[in-house]
Structures are given as C-alpha cells and as structure tokens.
Amino acid sequence: MSWFKLILENSWRDLRMGDGRISLATQTVLLFFLMTLTLSSASIQNYLAGNLDQMLGSDLVVESHAPLKSEDEIALRSLAQRVSVTQLIDITVTHKNEWARVKLKLIDDAYPMQGNLQVGDTPVATQRAVNKGPAIGEVWLEPRLAGQLQMQVGDILTIGGTELRLGAILFHEPDRIMEGHSTALRAMVHTGSLKAGSIDRGNSLTRYLASADESQQIAVESWARDALAGANVIKKIGGQHPLASFWQRTENFLGLASVILFFMGAVALDMTNRRWLAKMRYRLAIYASFGVRTSTAMLMALGEWLIGFLLSALLAALLAIFACGLIVGQLQGQFPGLQTSWHWVAALKTVGLVFLLLIALQIPSFLQLSRASLLSLIRNPAEGSFVWHRLVWSFLSVALLAAAYSDNWLLTGLTLSAIAAALALMVALTWTFVRLGDLWGRRRTGLLPFAFFMMRQRLFAKSAQVLGLGLCGLLLLFTLMLMRDLGATMESHSRSHDGNLMISDARSDQIDGIHRWAAQTGSxxxxxxxxxxxxxxxxxxxxxxxxxxxxxxxxxxxxxxxxxxxxxxxxxxxxxxxxxxxxxxxxxxxxxxxxxxxxxxxxxxxxxxxxxxxxxxxxxxxxxxxxxxxxxxxxxxxxxxxxxxxxxxxxxxxxxxxxxLPETAWDALAQLWQQYPTLSLVPLKELTERFDQTLGIVTKLTTGYAAMVLLLALFVLAASISGFSADDRQKNGLLMSMGLKGTDCLRLNLYEWGGTALIAAAGAVAGTWIAGRLIYQAQFNLAYDPDILWVAAMVFTMIITVCLVGYIACRHSLNVSVRTLMTT
Amino acid sequence: MQDMIELHDISHHFDTASERIGLFQGLSCTIRANETLAIVGPSGAGKSSLLSIAAGLEVPAGGTVCFTIDGVPVDALTMRANSGFIFQQFHLMPELDAIGNLALPLRLKGNRHAFDIAALWLDKIGLKDRARHRPHQLSGGEQQRIAVTRAFVTAPRFIFADEPTGNLDMHTSESVAELMFGCARETGCGLVIVTHSKPLARRADASLHLSAGRLEAAA
Known part of the structure; x- marks a missing residue:
C-alpha cells in the first residue's frame, strides 16, 4: 500500500511538471482522437447490425445485375419457401416541365415479404401501414420526388409510354436496407404496369427476396456461390450489412490519418522522454542507494507511467463521449435513427492498442532505465544518446500501426517512404550545415561562429530536435497543402468538365436521338x-x-x-x-x-x-x-x-x-427524357451541387483533422523547448558567468533556434515535395504543382514561430540569476 | 562477527579509447559491521572504485569479494539490500521536502509509520522546523545532514560514504562527521568512508591509505 501511495504521489508530482503536462496532453489527444473514431464507428456498426436484422425485408436476398435464367429462378424457388422478385432501374421521369433522375423499383404480387410499407396521401400526411405494393396502373413516389415533380395523389405520370396514376406517397419500404443510405429519389410500380420493352431493363439490378429457414439460407448461399457468378447473397442470419465493408474502408482511411497523428504524438513524447528518462534514472539510482532492487524500481517506474496513461484514457474517454455525440448528430442524416451508445469492448480494444503502441515507444527508454546504476551518483559514466535506437524503434512502431490500419498499401507505403526520405534528408542537412558552419567559424570570432561551435558539440541532441520539428512541419505542411489542393481541384474539376451536361449512360439506339436533339436545340x-x-x-x-x-x-x-x-x-x-x-x-x-x-x-x-x-x-x-x-x-x-x-x-x-447546351436548350431536356427515360444525363449544375455536398463533408473532416495536427504540432514545439530548456539554462548561466551580456545570450539562442528552424523547414519542404510527387499523381490523379508563394509563406511562418517561441523561452531562462543558472 | 565483507587479492582497471589504466592489484582486506573504516589517498588512486567493489556495485577485474550477513554468505544483491549510501553531492530528491526525503527509504521498504519515524529523526538532528523545506531551500550542511540520516534511517548493516564532507566547509564538516559517526555507533552498522579529509579519517576505527595501487594501514 505504501508503495502504491508512493507511485501515486510520484505520478502526480511528475504530471504537474511541464514535461508531464505535455506528455499527458499528447497522450490524451491521441486517445481522444482514436476513441472518438472507435465509439462513432461502433455506434454505426451496431446500427448496421440492428438495421440488417430489422430492415432486410426478408430472410435472404439474392442480388444480381442481370435477371436469373429461368432454370436458375426455378432452382431458387425450390430451395426457398417463398420468393418475391424486384427490379431497380435508373430512369429519368418527367412531369410537365419538371424532371428527376429516379431509382424505379418494379415489384410483384409477393412483395413485401416481411414487414409493411408506410404510405400516405400527401408528403406531410399521417403514415399508414399497408402490406401490398402499388396495384397495376399505379405509381408511388417518395415525398421529395412528388415535391420535385409538383405532383399530387391522383395526378398522372407517364413512364415508358404508359400512363400511371400517382396512388400514394411512399414513406418507407421494409427492405429499405437495400435502398437506404442512398440519397437517390425513389419510385415504385408494379412490374405488370409497364409493357414489355417499354423501358430498357438492361442496366437493372434484380433482387430476389426469399423467406427461408437457417438451413435453407445456407443451401441457397452455397448454390448461388456455384451457380450464379457475380450474384450477391445477403442473409439475415450471420450475414453482413452491405454498408459494413464500406464503413470498414472509411475506418481504415481514418486509421491512416490517425497514423500520421500518432507519428506527431510520438515525436512530442520522444522529446519529453529525454527529461523523463534523466529524472527516472536519477530516481532509480537513489532508490538503489536504499537497497531497492532494480526490478522493483523498474516496476515502480512502469506503474508511474501507467497511472499517467490511465489518467489520459479517462480524460480522453470523457471528451470522446462528448465528441461522439456531436458526430453521431451529424451522421443522422446519412443513417436515420443512429444513436450514440457506449461500447465497452470497442473502447477497451482501442485503449489497449494505444497502450501497446505507447509502451512500444517507451521500450527504448525502459531499456535505458534498466541500466540506471547507483554508480552514476558516485561518478559520471559516459552514456550513449540512443537517438538512433529511439528513432528506428518509433518508426517501426508507427509503420506497424500503419500496416495494421491501412487497406491502401500504396498510399501507406508512399507516405512512410516520403517520411523516411525526409528524415534522411534532414539528418544529412543538419550534419552538413552544422559541420560546415563550424569549419567556417573556426578561425573567426563573434557569436555566430560560437553558435556553430555549440551546435557542433550538441550534434546528436540538435539532430533529434531538428528531426522532431522537421517531421512535424512536414506533416503539418502536407496536410494543409493536400486539404487546400484537394478542395481546389474538386471545385475546379466540377467547373472545368468538358461541356455543361454529362452523358453518364446512353445506349447505341439513343445516340442518334441525342444527335438529332442536339441539332434541333443548337447543342x-x-x-x-x-x-x-x-x-x-x-x-x-x-x-x-x-x-x-x-x-x-x-x-x-x-x-x-x-x-x-x-x-x-x-x-x-x-x-x-x-x-x-x-x-x-x-x-x-x-x-x-x-x-x-x-x-x-x-x-x-x-x-x-x-x-x-x-x-x-x-x-x-x-x-x-x-x-x-x-x-x-x-x-x-x-x-x-x-x-x-x-x-x-x-x-x-x-x-x-x-x-x-446553350441556355435555351435546358427547357427542352424533358422532351429528350420523355423519349428515352433510361438515358442518364447529369447536368453540370447537379454535378456541382453533388461536388459541393461532398466538398462540404470533406472540408468538415479535413478542418477537424487539421486542427488536431496543429494541436499536436504545438505540443511538439512545447516539448522541444521544454526538453532542451535545462541545457539552455545551463549554457546561458555559464556564458553569463563568463561576462556575456543577456542580449548576447539572446542573440546566441536566436542563431541556434533560427538554424534549427531553417533546417527543419527546409527538410519539411523537401519532404512535402517528395510526398507530393509520390502521392498526388498516384492517389489523387493530381499534378503536383506547389504554389511557391504559399509554401514560402508557410516556411516563413514556421521559422518565425519557432524563433519567437525559442526567444520567449530564452528570455524566461535569462530572468533567472547566474547563481541559480549555475546550480541547475 | 556476523556481518562482514572480505576482499581477497582484488585487482581493477578501466579502459579508455586508447589505453588501459590500472588502479590496483592484489588488495585484500576485511570490513566488519560495528566498525568504522576510512579509505584515504590521492585523487585517481581508485578509492571510489574500491568503495564500489566493496559495496557490490562493481565486479573487480580480478580477485574475489565475499559478503556475509548474519553469518551466512550472500550475493551482491542481498548485500545491497542491506546497505546505505552517502554521497558528496547529497543527492536528495529535488521534488520532495526534507521529511519526504527522509521517509522515502522507509516507505520503499513498506513501513507504514515512515513519516512518524522521519519526524523523530528530523527532531533528533535539529531540523524539525525544516521539515517542509525542499532541498534547494536548505543549506549544503542541512542537505547533507538529511542525506546522512536518510542512509541510517532503515538501519542497514553497512553504510558507504563517498567524500561525504567534500562539498562542505570545515565547521559544517565537523557537525556532519559527528552525526555520521554517532549514528554508526548508535545503530551498530559498519561505516566505510572514502575521504581526503584527515580529520574525518582520524575519527574512524581504522584507516587505510590507497596509493600507487597499494593499500596500507594509515598512520
């Protein structure tokens, strides 16, 4: 109990210090990001599982892009208890001068298999449940579509030359899972309403809804696997929601984004670890002087670290619950009925994963700690800096995390290669800059040559500082640039498309009609x-x-x-x-x-x-x-x-x-569609709206992500200054004791921080250039053409920020008297 | 004698990038609890290394070291669990106050009354009113008095002190030495001191002079 109390007290004291606070904040931000992601994902997965159970509208669905051959349909009917056939066709419907692109569902008498349809007489009417679809000669439209076509129940809509009466407003289909989460407008007719050949069904999706017990479901699935190439089987029992794999991919992409955040977190933690390690070595050596065994002291150190981690996890969990609520609120438009709930297993798995990664990052420090000796209190043995061990270990841990999370090997590989190349470049730059500077300054006097001399003496520490800041700059610059370029490209793409109407699908027999219509309308x-x-x-x-x-x-x-x-x-x-x-x-x-x-x-x-x-x-x-x-x-x-x-x-x-199309031709479009309902044309305006919607979501996501990256960049900067402040204090104290003025110390510090920031910024720009060249073309089909002014402005901001923060830190340390500086 | 450290034919050296520097060869001596021993000699003679070997912190390059506790031979780890140390630089925990530093070894050994015992010791060494002061708020002498007391507070069998008065003035050194030898006598533990200070060495029951790799009884 006494030990536990001591561990708690030590942890509390450490967390109240600057480095402890930065570590805690970094860990909390990483955990917060990943837990928010996990909780939101778990809520969606949970929703999808429940959704599959309630909204499949049958026990099993066989989905095929071509109708089954009659012998296959007979085989399916023999394997299942009952079967209903539905078909989905993309067509354009017109009413007076209004038109809309619609997903038309053709149903038979057996539809719906399970559950009820919800209909009403007006878009705002009370809904009533019915257990039959539209009768022959009727069409049902969803409320948005009825509004867009300005139709009311009783109006006539012509589809493929057949006049159909609007029988009801359709609110809900029991097999909605197959339709839902898509924003396409929906209409429903009985398959017997349309004459054979009146509309082209070549590009349709046919679904066979079947009622079947568990063994029949297995039998159908096994039969379909062998007999129906390209068909998809969705089961209620043990099946997977059609959107589940989509969501998993989204999670994987966000996972890669979190890898980048984790990389930045690792840099900040590594910098605070420098001081943590020195303090713990001292603590362990003193414990050893009381006869405490190394293994016991190591366990105590581990316990202290663990308490910090648990506190981070607790804070992150509280913040994540709040953030998850906000995100789920935003997603309710896409997933109606989605609710926030607490998912213990998923949350614990994430905490466990982060724990393993953080402990992996901590391993080099613990290995060094295990070598802490009481002898260090009697004499000062030479110690390696272990910069390379830590760097390689961190890189490996993050690479493993990337491998575990990402489904896009090319993107992951390119990102990691760009980072590795940038790191190598920054090391080379640091060594060249500092060594050449030292060489230049050997026979010169003044503060600048002395600054080079000091940097040369602390080359390893300086390299670590440059690598940390440079890597952080690279990730920040790349994220901001990609955000900006992706948004700009999406916007320009939507507006620079050849022509103002896209023909997304036209059959050969429709081409002549299109040419004729174009000639008539001047298009x-x-x-x-x-x-x-x-x-x-x-x-x-x-x-x-x-x-x-x-x-x-x-x-x-x-x-x-x-x-x-x-x-x-x-x-x-x-x-x-x-x-x-x-x-x-x-x-x-x-x-x-x-x-x-x-x-x-x-x-x-x-x-x-x-x-x-x-x-x-x-x-x-x-x-x-x-x-x-x-x-x-x-x-x-x-x-x-x-x-x-x-x-x-x-x-x-x-x-x-x-x-x-010239401006005058737009009103004549309805005429073309009436002639060819399945002709798929997308006006640029509609395309732009879709782009704007997507762009809106992308902007929200990337802004949130950039905020996290910026926050971590600040932690890295704070950690960098805090981690090296003791060295700087001691150096300043020594210099002042030798007669240098405070202003000289400030200038010297400014040279050092300026040099560090310059190399880091050069490395970041070069790394961004490598990443841009590698990733832009391969992943986003964008030509990498950086805006030099923008890059220069970012680099300038970076150097000024680093120098300014370094200057403030130095001023702060100079306020301490020489005597105090000498004793630190 | 129940507790002792026996050094037989000990030799030691250390290597630099270009050469091997020999410290001593063929040294033998026995250190017993209930006795105080001073090791004196010029800088670089290997006094601290000899202290480290005797304390089981370092393994000698040649020869054997035998540790006995309660008449039973034990290994270096057990020996260290029964030892305490006093350093030239005091090495108090900067984040703990005086009483926290004093209570620390007791708490690490699981003593529930650590703070009560520490308070009694503080009173005994005249620093009761300094209980809540951090090391940087204490003078060098006060810090070393706390460091000395901290070494004795768990009643170890041996205390190893490396230049314990090296950072103190003559007057303060006297009071720290008084405290150290007083505690050793009171608790009956063996005290091994490495020092340059002749007055301090004279207080010990025995004094050995290490010079040019030879260990001799000092006058």
Whole structure:
C-alpha cells in the first residue's frame, strides 16, 4: 500500500511538471482522437447490425445485375419457401416541365415479404401501414420526388409510354436496407404496369427476396456461390450489412490519418522522454542507494507511467463521449435513427492498442532505465544518446500501426517512404550545415561562429530536435497543402468538365436521338466513349469473393464496371507498364488496367481476369497498365481491351460523354427524357451541387483533422523547448558567468533556434515535395504543382514561430540569476 | 562477527579509447559491521572504485569479494539490500521536502509509520522546523545532514560514504562527521568512508591509505 501511495504521489508530482503536462496532453489527444473514431464507428456498426436484422425485408436476398435464367429462378424457388422478385432501374421521369433522375423499383404480387410499407396521401400526411405494393396502373413516389415533380395523389405520370396514376406517397419500404443510405429519389410500380420493352431493363439490378429457414439460407448461399457468378447473397442470419465493408474502408482511411497523428504524438513524447528518462534514472539510482532492487524500481517506474496513461484514457474517454455525440448528430442524416451508445469492448480494444503502441515507444527508454546504476551518483559514466535506437524503434512502431490500419498499401507505403526520405534528408542537412558552419567559424570570432561551435558539440541532441520539428512541419505542411489542393481541384474539376451536361449512360439506339436533339436545340456533343457493363468475377480462376482485404477498388468491383475498348492508346492516357497491343491485333483477349487497381487488387501482368458480360464469361490476359493524362478530355476507364474484342462480346454498346447546351436548350431536356427515360444525363449544375455536398463533408473532416495536427504540432514545439530548456539554462548561466551580456545570450539562442528552424523547414519542404510527387499523381490523379508563394509563406511562418517561441523561452531562462543558472 | 565483507587479492582497471589504466592489484582486506573504516589517498588512486567493489556495485577485474550477513554468505544483491549510501553531492530528491526525503527509504521498504519515524529523526538532528523545506531551500550542511540520516534511517548493516564532507566547509564538516559517526555507533552498522579529509579519517576505527595501487594501514 505504501508503495502504491508512493507511485501515486510520484505520478502526480511528475504530471504537474511541464514535461508531464505535455506528455499527458499528447497522450490524451491521441486517445481522444482514436476513441472518438472507435465509439462513432461502433455506434454505426451496431446500427448496421440492428438495421440488417430489422430492415432486410426478408430472410435472404439474392442480388444480381442481370435477371436469373429461368432454370436458375426455378432452382431458387425450390430451395426457398417463398420468393418475391424486384427490379431497380435508373430512369429519368418527367412531369410537365419538371424532371428527376429516379431509382424505379418494379415489384410483384409477393412483395413485401416481411414487414409493411408506410404510405400516405400527401408528403406531410399521417403514415399508414399497408402490406401490398402499388396495384397495376399505379405509381408511388417518395415525398421529395412528388415535391420535385409538383405532383399530387391522383395526378398522372407517364413512364415508358404508359400512363400511371400517382396512388400514394411512399414513406418507407421494409427492405429499405437495400435502398437506404442512398440519397437517390425513389419510385415504385408494379412490374405488370409497364409493357414489355417499354423501358430498357438492361442496366437493372434484380433482387430476389426469399423467406427461408437457417438451413435453407445456407443451401441457397452455397448454390448461388456455384451457380450464379457475380450474384450477391445477403442473409439475415450471420450475414453482413452491405454498408459494413464500406464503413470498414472509411475506418481504415481514418486509421491512416490517425497514423500520421500518432507519428506527431510520438515525436512530442520522444522529446519529453529525454527529461523523463534523466529524472527516472536519477530516481532509480537513489532508490538503489536504499537497497531497492532494480526490478522493483523498474516496476515502480512502469506503474508511474501507467497511472499517467490511465489518467489520459479517462480524460480522453470523457471528451470522446462528448465528441461522439456531436458526430453521431451529424451522421443522422446519412443513417436515420443512429444513436450514440457506449461500447465497452470497442473502447477497451482501442485503449489497449494505444497502450501497446505507447509502451512500444517507451521500450527504448525502459531499456535505458534498466541500466540506471547507483554508480552514476558516485561518478559520471559516459552514456550513449540512443537517438538512433529511439528513432528506428518509433518508426517501426508507427509503420506497424500503419500496416495494421491501412487497406491502401500504396498510399501507406508512399507516405512512410516520403517520411523516411525526409528524415534522411534532414539528418544529412543538419550534419552538413552544422559541420560546415563550424569549419567556417573556426578561425573567426563573434557569436555566430560560437553558435556553430555549440551546435557542433550538441550534434546528436540538435539532430533529434531538428528531426522532431522537421517531421512535424512536414506533416503539418502536407496536410494543409493536400486539404487546400484537394478542395481546389474538386471545385475546379466540377467547373472545368468538358461541356455543361454529362452523358453518364446512353445506349447505341439513343445516340442518334441525342444527335438529332442536339441539332434541333443548337447543342454540341463534345465526347462519346463506348463501353459495355462488365463485372469482374474471377482472377486466375479465383472468385472475387475470396479476396479478403477490403478496399475501395474491391468494393467498386463488386458491381459491374465500364469496360471500354481502344485500337490505340487514348490521347488522355499514358502507358505505365506492360505492353499495349498493336493497332490491329487479332489477339483480342488482352486487357489494360489502371495502376491503382493493379496495386489494390495485387494484379500482375499475365493474370487472367474473368468478366461476366451480359450473362456470359470472357477471359482477358492482363497485358498493360494505363494512367490518366490530363489535357484531352476527362473520360477514362479502369479497364480497356483491344478494339477486336468488341466483335467477340455479345452485349449492347453503351456510351458516356459530354455535351454543351446553350441556355435555351435546358427547357427542352424533358422532351429528350420523355423519349428515352433510361438515358442518364447529369447536368453540370447537379454535378456541382453533388461536388459541393461532398466538398462540404470533406472540408468538415479535413478542418477537424487539421486542427488536431496543429494541436499536436504545438505540443511538439512545447516539448522541444521544454526538453532542451535545462541545457539552455545551463549554457546561458555559464556564458553569463563568463561576462556575456543577456542580449548576447539572446542573440546566441536566436542563431541556434533560427538554424534549427531553417533546417527543419527546409527538410519539411523537401519532404512535402517528395510526398507530393509520390502521392498526388498516384492517389489523387493530381499534378503536383506547389504554389511557391504559399509554401514560402508557410516556411516563413514556421521559422518565425519557432524563433519567437525559442526567444520567449530564452528570455524566461535569462530572468533567472547566474547563481541559480549555475546550480541547475 | 556476523556481518562482514572480505576482499581477497582484488585487482581493477578501466579502459579508455586508447589505453588501459590500472588502479590496483592484489588488495585484500576485511570490513566488519560495528566498525568504522576510512579509505584515504590521492585523487585517481581508485578509492571510489574500491568503495564500489566493496559495496557490490562493481565486479573487480580480478580477485574475489565475499559478503556475509548474519553469518551466512550472500550475493551482491542481498548485500545491497542491506546497505546505505552517502554521497558528496547529497543527492536528495529535488521534488520532495526534507521529511519526504527522509521517509522515502522507509516507505520503499513498506513501513507504514515512515513519516512518524522521519519526524523523530528530523527532531533528533535539529531540523524539525525544516521539515517542509525542499532541498534547494536548505543549506549544503542541512542537505547533507538529511542525506546522512536518510542512509541510517532503515538501519542497514553497512553504510558507504563517498567524500561525504567534500562539498562542505570545515565547521559544517565537523557537525556532519559527528552525526555520521554517532549514528554508526548508535545503530551498530559498519561505516566505510572514502575521504581526503584527515580529520574525518582520524575519527574512524581504522584507516587505510590507497596509493600507487597499494593499500596500507594509515598512520
């Protein structure tokens, strides 16, 4: 008990000191960030699990991008108790001069399988539950859509040449999980309402809702795996929410962001550790003089550190609960009904992970501590600075954390490589600058040569200080620059798109109609690129379901992508690797993929990619890799095959492209859509709104993140000054005792801090440049073109801030008398 | 004698980057509890190294060291658990006040009455009114008096003192020496002092002179 009390007292005393406070604050901020992330994620995961249970609308759903063949549908019906077939089609509906892009759901008599539909007579009416969908000849629209089309119950809406009466306002579907969380406008009709061929169903998504017990669910799943390539099975029992893997990827991305924060935290902690270590060595040596064994003293040191950690965890948990409440409030728009709740296991796991990482960062210090000897109180043995051990150990710990968190190996690798290169550069710069400065000053007098001499004497300590500040500057600069450039690019992209109307999907038979309409209205078709919807189902015979590591690319490949063809390399593409096919090649089974897809999926040249196109399988050999090149149109494809492949593929050709509409043509758009309801056109204005929405979310996220980075940067600066203040005090005391004036000491300190800040800033700029060159093109398709003025302003701010803080710290230490300085 | 330290044929040296510097060779002596021993000699003769070896802090390059506690041979770790130290630089914990420093070894040994015992000792050495003062608020003599008391407060079998009066003036040295020898007599523990001070060495029961690698009884 006496020991425990002593440990508590020591911890409390340490935490009240400057270094202790910085350590505590750094640990608290890191824990706060990760716990907020965990608690918000756990609330969402919990919500998704509950959502799956209540809102699947059936026991099982088989989802396919093409309707099942009749024999497959018969097989499914024989395996399940009851089946309802629904189809989702993206179409544009028009009413008078109003139009809207809609997800139209076609349902049968068996719908809904479980639960009820909620409908009303007006968008604000009391909802009533019904257990049948719209009757033949009726259409139901969701409230937003009815408002947008300015329709009321009883009005007539024409879809594909069929007149349908608005029968009800649709508020809720029991299989909403399949629709929900998407902001697309929804409409529902009975499948018998539309004449066969009245609308093109080629680009539809068909869902088979089935009621089945547990064994039947397993049987259907196993049958679908073998018989239905490209189909997706979602079960109520033991199934995973369709959004779960999306959320996991979001978490992984945020995880990488937290790795960067952790890196900065590690720098701040390492700097405060310098003093902590000296103090603990002294404490342990004195304990040893009382006969306390090293192992006991080490346990006490560990206990003291642990108390600091627990206090951080407690503070962070309180703050995280508050922040999580705010975040969940913001997310309720995306996840209706989402609530904050406390998740012990998830929170403890995060605390455990941070604990392991912090203790890993502490290991070099504890190893040094275990060598603390009573002999150090009798004489002063030479001790290594262990800068390199600590640096390598910290880097390894953070790299491991990055590996554990990130699903994007390319981004992680590039980030860590850029940091490692910047560190190496800063070491080289420090050594060169200080050694050359010392060489220059050897036969000179004055304060500047003396400052170089002092820096040369403390080269290791100076290197650690430069590395810490430089790394912090690099991360800060890169985060701010990326934030600024990403926002600017998103904004300019939305406005520099060729034309003001994007053709996102048009069938071949619609192209003539588009050209005619363009001629009539004075519009021009800018670009058109052909493609077929194709779903990647296997790689080298291995099904896509067997790819375990979630990634954005894998998630996108779960649905059909656009497969294009080209005789020669398109003008807006460049060859990155492999060999592009000769112009008139007869070998049509070749394919080229974008580098990001290859990296994320782990593809190699020679791999056989199997695509499912219009119900048939096609194999292609991966022969080349192409990347986007700006300047010749913005439309590019992930996968491209030779032109000769087109003749072998049995599927209708789709097109995407862009148009330029004069102001007068916009009102005539409804006319085009009435003629071709499935034609997918996205006006630039709508595109801009979508971008602005996304940009709004990105800005909120990055601003919050930048605030955390700035906060940690301040801790690093404070730790740097606090960690070296004892040395500076002693040095100033000695100099003043030798007759130097206070102003001379200030100038000397200013030279030192100026030199440190200059090298750190140069390292940070160079590191940012390396990171920019590596990451911008590879990850964001941006050309790295830094704004020199902006970078210069940031560097200037950094140097001034560091010098100013150093100056204030020095003034503070000079206020102490020579006698006191000498005794420290 | 129940507690003792025996040095047999001890030799020691240390290495620099360019050469090996020999300190002493073939030294033998026995240190007993209930006795006070002073080791004197010129700077660099190896007095502190000899003290470290005797205290079990360092292993000699040659020869053997035997530790006996309660008549039973023990290892260096057990020896250290039964020893106390006094340093030239006092080495009080700067963050603790006088009574906190004095109570510290007792608390580390799990004594529930640490502060009461420390208060009694403070009273005994005349520093009761300084109980709440931090080391930097105390004079050198006061700091060393607390350091000496702190070494004795847990009643160790041996105390090793390295230049305990090296940082003090003559008058203060006298009072610290008085305290140190008084405590040793009172508690019956062995006291080994390394010192340059002849008056201090004269207070010891025995005095050894270490010079040019030889250890001889001092006059």
């Amino acid at each position: 021009t078709v800018r670009t058109l690129r052909p493609f077929v919807p194709a779903q990647l189902v296997a790689v080298n015979g291995k099904s896509l379901d067997e790819f375990q590591k979630p990634s954005d690319t894998l998630a996108t490949l779960q649905d059909p992508i656009r497969l294009s063809w080209a005789k020669d390399m398109p003008r807006n593409n460049r060859l990155v690797g492999g060999k592009w096919w000769p112009t008139d090649t007869a070998n049509w089974q070749q394919i080229s993929a974008e580098p990001e897809v290859m990296t994320d999926m782990g593809f190699s040249y020679g791999d056989v990619l199997t695509f499912r196109i219009n119900g048939k399988s096609y194999d292609f050999n991966l022969a080349a890799s192409h990347a986007y090149k700006p300047g010749a149109g913005s439309i590019t494809f992930w996968f491209q095959v030779p032109l000769s492949a087109r003749a072998q593929i049995d599927a209708a050709t789709h097109h995407m492209g862009s148009m330029e």
